[in-house]
Amino acid sequence: MEGGAPMSAVTRKKASRIREGVGSRVFDVINYILLVIVGLLCLVPFLHVFAVSLSSNGAALSQKVFILPV
Amino acid sequence: MQKQVVNTPKKPNRVLKYLANYWQLYFLLLLPMSFCILFRFVPMRGLVLAFKNYKVIKGISGSPWCGFDNFKYLFNKPESVNVILQTLKLNLLDLAFGFPMPILLAVMLNEVRSTAFKRITQTVIYLPHFLSWVIIGSIFMMLLKTDSGMINVMIGQAGGQKIPFLTDTTLWEITYIFIGVWQSMGWGTIIYLAAITGISSELYEAATVDGAGRFSRIWHITLPGIRSTIVTLLIMNLGKVLGSSFERVNTLSNPYVVLKNANVISTYVWRVGLNNGKYHYATAMSLFQNVIGILLILIADRVAKSLGESGLI
Numbered sequence: 001m002e003g004g005a006p007m008s009a010v011t012r013k014k015a016s017r018i019r020e021g022v023g024s025r026v027f028d029v030i031n032y033i034l035l036v037i038v039g040l041l042c043l044v045p046f047l048h049v050f051a052v053s054l055s056s057n058g059a060a061l062s063q064k065v066f067i068l069p070v
Numbered sequence: 071m072q073k074q075v076v077n078t079p080k081k082p083n084r085v086l087k088y089l090a091n092y093w094q095l096y097f098l099l100l101l102p103m104s105f106c107i108l109f110r111f112v113p114m115r116g117l118v119l120a121f122k123n124y125k126v127i128k129g130i131s132g133s134p135w136c137g138f139d140n141f142k143y144l145f146n147k148p149e150s151v152n153v154i155l156q157t158l159k160l161n162l163l164d165l166a167f168g169f170p171m172p173i174l175l176a177v178m179l180n181e182v183r184s185t186a187f188k189r190i191t192q193t194v195i196y197l198p199h200f201l202s203w204v205i206i207g208s209i210f211m212m213l214l215k216t217d218s219g220m221i222n223v224m225i226g227q228a229g230g231q232k233i234p235f236l237t238d239t240t241l242w243e244i245t246y247i248f249i250g251v252w253q254s255m256g257w258g259t260i261i262y263l264a265a266i267t268g269i270s271s272e273l274y275e276a277a278t279v280d281g282a283g284r285f286s287r288i289w290h291i292t293l294p295g296i297r298s299t300i301v302t303l304l305i306m307n308l309g310k311v312l313g314s315s316f317e318r319v320n321t322l323s324n325p326y327v328v329l330k331n332a333n334v335i336s337t338y339v340w341r342v343g344l345n346n347g348k349y350h351y352a353t354a355m356s357l358f359q360n361v362i363g364i365l366l367i368l369i370a371d372r373v374a375k376s377l378g379e380s381g382l383i
Binding site: 010023024031036038042046048065 | 175178179181182183186190191194195197198209210212213218220223227252255256283284361
């Protein structure tokens, strides 16, 4: 009996993992996408300033620089 | 009789003994205390200016008292009332959007399984916090200008209509709120993530075993687990509802909005009080702002306590 309790917990855990399946995956994917968007939102202004500072004067003034230096 | 004789010299000794035992802690307290006294309490002497008709030549102590005349003057000016309302409006909007954002982000980050992804995202969203408002202001000027801002250039290339982010009065407010949220959301997650770490993982396991999905685990375990943190931060943020960052408004303002939307207490104090040398009006306005701020904190604290939270004070 004493060995039985942890065994059943493990099997139940496995079962619940399988049961979570699709919904949990979808949640993960959406979560990752949203976090990537937030991360890019924070990073892009920095990259823009960095790119402008590395670009030639002409390119920076004629607004050709966005993220990659020209 | 004998006991009394022994006891009387013991009482002051106890305090001294306590001090001697924990002198390291008191020593550590010395620096923050002296900072507080020097830069927070000593300058409060200047508050007498709020009740004086200040003349630079006569000095602070030589200027005549004028009771509440400064306050009467300020609140009879229609612009002052507008400024206070505008400050309230911007700060309430800021609270409505800026306060839940770190909670949301922290919960989302907590659900990420890949440690590498979590760490990279955290580092990236902390970045804006380390910039000063002057730099943030110029970066966003660069990005959002109507004619030459990068975002409008791209919209133009795509064939769309250019958007006056910084010159239209409504859009300016949206931009202002967005930039504020952008700057503070990442840093705000730290305290929530720390609170989430304190939640026992057994609760999650038990919930999973009982068949709770991801959303119900967030709703029934994560959020109740950080409730007291949320309430504490909300109380502290409510105290700032009438305060305003001078730098944030001033760096984002421009001639199109400076007298309408970007006209908050701190910039008003600077423009009317300090630029014109009317220090007594500036002091009166700041005093009013801070008294309201502390009242709001106390009220919010009472409300939180009556709702069964531990509160702040």
